[in-house]
Amino acid sequence: MTGYILKRLLSAIPVLLGITVIVFLIMALIPGDPATAILGSYATPENVEKLNRDLGLDKTLVQQYFIWLGNMVQGDFGTSFALNRPVLDEVIERFNGTLILAGTAFVLCAVFGVIAGVLSAANQYGWGDKAITFVVLLGISIPSFFLGMMMILLFAVNLRWFPVSGMWPIYGTRDIWALLAHLTLPAICLAVVATGVVARLSRSAMLEVLRQDFIRTARAKGVHERGVIWRHALRAAMVSIIPVLGIQAGFVLSGAVYIEIVFQWPGVGRMLVDAILKRDILLVQGGVVFVAACYVLFNIAVDVAQSLLDPRIKT
């Protein structure tokens, strides 16, 4: 097993390099002179030239890439000019917020999505199935930012059950309960779309499995229908549900950008949007590379989980 994990980690290196190349190339697309873009059109030519030199922009693209990569490997992601602090510090601090939000939403979507999918498949064409199918359809059709706004309006403003926005109360203690109160609405809102997708795919994976011969064997043994569904069918269906969960983690991370904006959550997504609007290129680059790398590592964890579940996978 250790060997397998190591192998998967090694295979991630080319992917991580690819990610840096893609991000670097996209940033190289920036039209015009980045220094002018950063300093504004009133900058003196000397200042522009100095910044270009500081940023290493007088070198060739290939040189620039390797310098950038080399610095990143040593933990130097550059300095955000808008915030005037090291990019990595800012990214890690903000990623913490995103992790709390997206992690909670991911757990919600995995648990409720799979349960809804299983119930839906077990009662195929019944009322429960129809209701779940409809809610799922609504869930994957509603823009999460609109849903978030409506949830604020209903649960925070009208009913006053939860705070309107932010991660911590402005005054008062920063304990787990304060965090949970602030987390509830955004996490649910972020989970809705992914839950819908997971429910849908779990349903079809379950329907696929329920037609297999070993399900008939379980029934012939006299296993109770509950055991047939939750032990036999779900276990086998998880083999195709887990990769979907890996993909959904990416969607949850993506959706977090909107949720962070709507709920004023201090996360990496909001940081990126701010950075784009301020043309803080290094912060965008660093943030994208960092989050993408974390996502790649997470997907390796998903593969490992998959191999633990399915003994037929050679490790």
Place this chain on the structure above:
Amino acid sequence: MTAFLKLLARNRLALAGGIVLSVVVVLAVLTPLLPLPDPDVTNTSNRYVRPFSGGTILGTDHLGRDLLARLMWGTRLSLAVGFAAAIVAATIGAAIGIIAGFYGGRTDNIIMRGVDMLMAFPYILLALAIVAALGPGLLNALIAVAAVNVPFFARNIRGITVGIAHKEFVDAARLAGLSNTRIILSEILPNVVPVIVIAMSTTIGWMILETAGLSFLGLGSQPPQADLGSMLGEARSALITNPHTSIVPGVMILIIVMSINLLGDGIRDALDPRLKSGALSRPMAATRVARDGPVPQPTGAGLLEVQQLETQFHVKDRIYRAVGGVDLAVKPGECLGIIGESGSGKSVTALSVMGLVASPPGVITGGAAHYDGADLIGAPYRKLRQMRGNKVAYIFQDPLATLHPLYRVGDQLIEAIRAHRPISNEDGRAKAIELLDSVRIPNAESRIRDYPHEMSGGMRQRVGIAMALANDPDIIIADEPTTALDVTVQAQILSLLDDLRRSRGLAIVFITHDFGVVAQLCDRVAVMYAGRIVEEGPTAAILDTPVHPYTAKLMACVPELGAGKRRLAAIPGLPPAVDKLPKGCAFADRCHRVQDDCRAQDIALRRDGGRAVRCIHPETPLTKAIA
């Protein structure tokens, strides 16, 4: 195409989605012609007018602009951008996918590596990076959303193309000397278009959401021009005081995306042939029973007594009569063989007893199966479950497919016991080892930790038999248990079953298509054809003097070692389809003794002296055969 549209229209939800979407699209197209105020004219003295007041329908926004006009123009813009992004992504993605799939080799490798890299990003990061580089703007948002979706199309289309590129018609085109471009355009492209359409119909809703999202973040359309996303973004600051400015564009996005998703699902279902026959229905816990006629009473002819059993498959408006009135009985310690070709209804008969026929589409429409005097067909699920594996156990054909692939065989054995009585882990383990020993699996103690895929076919089938024995049942129904095994293993399994029967007094119902197996194991045999029993009797007697022409033909198909040179006579023709059974004898069209009266009316099963036959022109008269 018309069939496709018909299929689509039958899906009411898809139809509703299609209608709503068409209305929205038509309105969006006609927006410039509609009598609407200018969407960009500000009138700050008239800010935040509520809907249906102040001479407006939907009110005004924070700059006093008419919301209805902005909504219509915004919808127009959002739809245009979403569709454009979908078309761009589909075109580029399909082109990349076709090239990778068609040329294969290194081209494929390099392209797909790149695609995998792009897919390693959470999609919005890539979109944000692109917008960061190009600068905020609607066109740049469109490029970003399209670019992010290209890998998805490329990967899907490549998969399909790889499958097509090695088909005969492509080879034929190559041999005909067509250029690669010609082949791609005339042979490959037409075959991948349906896939592109499905992929587009399921992603276009996403793309509209994504572009609206980028606009919402302020990275898409720039003021004063507004799509639905930026309308929402602008309205956010007034969410609490004037929610209508948020609700109006938000609901519109919801309507558009939902109708597209409904329509997309409909298109996918209509184009996906697997769903056409309702094949993805989930089998229920027990076969559906819908008996019209009277339920036969038990006569005490055996421990298990099947009477007038009728099982049908209802697929759409077709009815397949898989089992059409079967009578069987098996006594304790007896082995009854059921023999017949594939599709003769022998397995369905066996599965009907314990309600294991997949339902839908299976329905038991008549008859009874009495176990020890109690009817199993009409029994409630709770009672049926208690009998399954406990009194009547099954052994199935292919043990690789019938054992759960992800549980250790020991755990599957213990579960079989636990389904009927509580047992501690240690006792369960001991019992599992004992069971594996009893089916002569060597090293049972280590074997219980094996997964099914780690065992050989013969070992797996022994596990299947051990599982059937777990609760000391009275009857074992073995559904072609040796068909998937090679001959030496087959002989071992048969002798194992025979020993078990003698040592435990088991009754066995043995289903097979092999007369050799029947001769070796069975006391009595029933021959089935087209869902009915055509001949029944003691094995030795039937082997000696088959009465029904079908039985005789079936036996003539079996090669005999050392029996000298003899023509192996295949039976000409095929069995009739069970949804179109003839009026008279079902075998008439393939029978060498057929007379006109064979086809005139239903032929009854006549019994005499322990034998039975359904034939009016038999090989040997039944009375003579028993004499």
